[in-house]
Amino acid sequence: MEKMAQLLKVHGSENQFFILDQTKLENQLSDDELKQLAIKLCNPKNDILDGADGLLVVNDSKFDDCLGQMRVINADGSEAKMCGNGLRTVSRYLSEKFNKDSFKVETFETNLDVKKSDDFYNNVPAFSVQISPISFAKDDLPFEYQGKLEMINEEVPEFLPKQTFTAVAVPNPHLISFVDEVDEDDLGEVGQALNAPNAYFPEGVNVSFCEILDENKLFVQTYERGVGFTNACGTGMSATSLVFALLNDDYFDPDNDITVYNPGGMVKTNIQLSAHKEDSKIHLIGNATFTHNLDVSESDLHSANLDNIEISETGEEDYYQEFVNSINEA
Ligand SMILES: N[C@@H](CCC[C@H](N)C(=O)O)C(=O)O
Numbered sequence: 001m002e003k004m005a006q007l008l009k010v011h012g013s014e015n016q017f018f019i020l021d022q023t024k025l026e027n028q029l030s031d032d033e034l035k036q037l038a039i040k041l042c043n044p045k046n047d048i049l050d051g052a053d054g055l056l057v058v059n060d061s062k063f064d065d066c067l068g069q070m071r072v073i074n075a076d077g078s079e080a081k082m083c084g085n086g087l088r089t090v091s092r093y094l095s096e097k098f099n100k101d102s103f104k105v106e107t108f109e110t111n112l113d114v115k116k117s118d119d120f121y122n123n124v125p126a127f128s129v130q131i132s133p134i135s136f137a138k139d140d141l142p143f144e145y146q147g148k149l150e151m152i153n154e155e156v157p158e159f160l161p162k163q164t165f166t167a168v169a170v171p172n173p174h175l176i177s178f179v180d181e182v183d184e185d186d187l188g189e190v191g192q193a194l195n196a197p198n199a200y201f202p203e204g205v206n207v208s209f210c211e212i213l214d215e216n217k218l219f220v221q222t223y224e225r226g227v228g229f230t231n232a233c234g235t236g237m238s239a240t241s242l243v244f245a246l247l248n249d250d251y252f253d254p255d256n257d258i259t260v261y262n263p264g265g266m267v268k269t270n271i272q273l274s275a276h277k278e279d280s281k282i283h284l285i286g287n288a289t290f291t292h293n294l295d296v297s298e299s300d301l302h303s304a305n306l307d308n309i310e311i312s313e314t315g316e317e318d319y320y321q322e323f324v325n326s327i328n329e330a
Pocket of ligand 1: 080085
């Protein structure tokens, strides 16, 4: 009998992922098999639920105090150190698997605290996740610009004239620019240039443009490394909220969460600034929605054969769309 395996299709603010729990497999996939599977599954041309932005791999953790490990494989097969929207969905998955509401998850660089939050809306489950560590140091991004050790609110005409840029790792790399109105052509141009071989960000960078809408209210749009335009980037919105709090104290109220709108919905961030900016604390709170269950044979997973996948809907997306409608009406 062929051994069957499951995948889950999930999203956080419509940042779309497949989750694969490797602990349930008879034989784990090799790194190259995971890369090929991510490239195949995420490509919308392969017609599996319109593809996705990445594959989230759940493994056993090597640490006793973590419920599991999350690895993040981007749509192009590259591995990222972190994924904020993805971590919320993996947290929900582990929470339901182990029946716990508050725990730690091992990620590429560190173990992060996560906890179940109040539902974001009727039947829209939500999780709060810690985003850490923070660094502005050029070697941690990494970036290279005129020998500068940090890039904070810097005019960089080589990227775009008349805009300023801040580079921060959380710990995946982000470049943030505050604008009056997001120009998608500009965002796409900078995102593409800095994620092709270039003199400034040798490992690429996630680029976010942010409109300040009001006190503690932002709109953020991101061009992601290894993906392209996404509906939302959790670490991008977290990094942007931190930079917003550091640079815009007239619009930042430290006693309240920040509401961050994005093309896929909305999240909340909580920023506790510290005198040493790297010691600041960031939390990202938002939906963790499971839209589909997929059944596939374990051997097809190993060979990235998508021809015989059985898909069923969970029904959760209807509730998420009600939530989005409620934001748009507000
Ligand atoms: N969408 C993610 C970030 C995923 C990784 C990113 N593309 C990178 O390469 O750093 C998020 O929600 O944080």
